[in-house]
Amino acid sequence: MTEPTPPAAPRGVVRTLHPVRRLVRYWISRIASWLLIRAYLRPRLVDRRLLPKGPAIYCFNHLNWSDPFILMGTLPMRPRLTFFGPKEEDMTVGSRNRLMTWTRATIPYRPGKNDLLEATRRVVDTLRGGGVVAIAGEGRIQPFESAIQPLSEGPAYFALRAGVPMVPIAINGTSWLCLGRRVRVRIGEPLEVSGRPNRKAVDELTERCRRALEAMVAGEPEYPPPGRFGRRITEIFNDWPEGDRSAAEAAGRALRADRAAAGRAAPADEKGTGTVGG
Numbered sequence: 001m002t003e004p005t006p007p008a009a010p011r012g013v014v015r016t017l018h019p020v021r022r023l024v025r026y027w028i029s030r031i032a033s034w035l036l037i038r039a040y041l042r043p044r045l046v047d048r049r050l051l052p053k054g055p056a057i058y059c060f061n062h063l064n065w066s067d068p069f070i071l072m073g074t075l076p077m078r079p080r081l082t083f084f085g086p087k088e089e090d091m092t093v094g095s096r097n098r099l100m101t102w103t104r105a106t107i108p109y110r111p112g113k114n115d116l117l118e119a120t121r122r123v124v125d126t127l128r129g130g131g132v133v134a135i136a137g138e139g140r141i142q143p144f145e146s147a148i149q150p151l152s153e154g155p156a157y158f159a160l161r162a163g164v165p166m167v168p169i170a171i172n173g174t175s176w177l178c179l180g181r182r183v184r185v186r187i188g189e190p191l192e193v194s195g196r197p198n199r200k201a202v203d204e205l206t207e208r209c210r211r212a213l214e215a216m217v218a219g220e221p222e223y224p225p226p227g228r229f230g231r232r233i234t235e236i237f238n239d240w241p242e243g244d245r246s247a248a249e250a251a252g253r254a255l256r257a258d259r260a261a262a263g264r265a266a267p268a269d270e271k272g273t274g275t276v277g278g
Contacts, residue, residue: 043184046186051075055079056164056190080129082131147256151206
């Protein structure tokens, strides 16, 4: 009996490339990111000493389309950095997708997630090869410097599946891309993992990472919009799930209000049920 063919990766993803060419593209993209980011912003890497020396999952918050390039321009050149995503059906559409495909520093997957087994295999292979995989844990951009959206289960699942630490990374200063603005990339304490990637373990690790990221961004100032050029650079590749920034801000405020209400109700719930509220 013939085995079923696994679902194809997003269109435009080329699986084979000579290792030397792949390495050259990787170094070009890292060096170019280093130069371009510093030509416009003032990035700063905080607590670099906390980064594991070997394979790990980096889970970062996501404020702007530029965040992956910020990480490429600030994180150490080794271990090799690969990003999980973007979620696209066709990587040949859009200049951003074509650029990310050229770098060979991404593991894209289809929106329907019908190719996640193949994407998971590529993530695990990258980690077993000594690299690190960075994932926007929120799975989307969001507009507030001091907030964290709910995290997806993917980063925790990959970390448990591969048996590697999960590192929270907080990016601040990119909600608006203003010329000369200081951008901070802060490394959190690595979260060690153990056991199988079952539902309980994934949920617990995801919650640990969420709490770590929330503590790392707490109290960060919200910046006013820059001038026309800064607004244009900020929004040029942003993809807001709500349609635009204003709608995303309204949705974010509503989520914050719901969380605050849940927090106020938690003591009563804990007294009656013994559960811990969010």
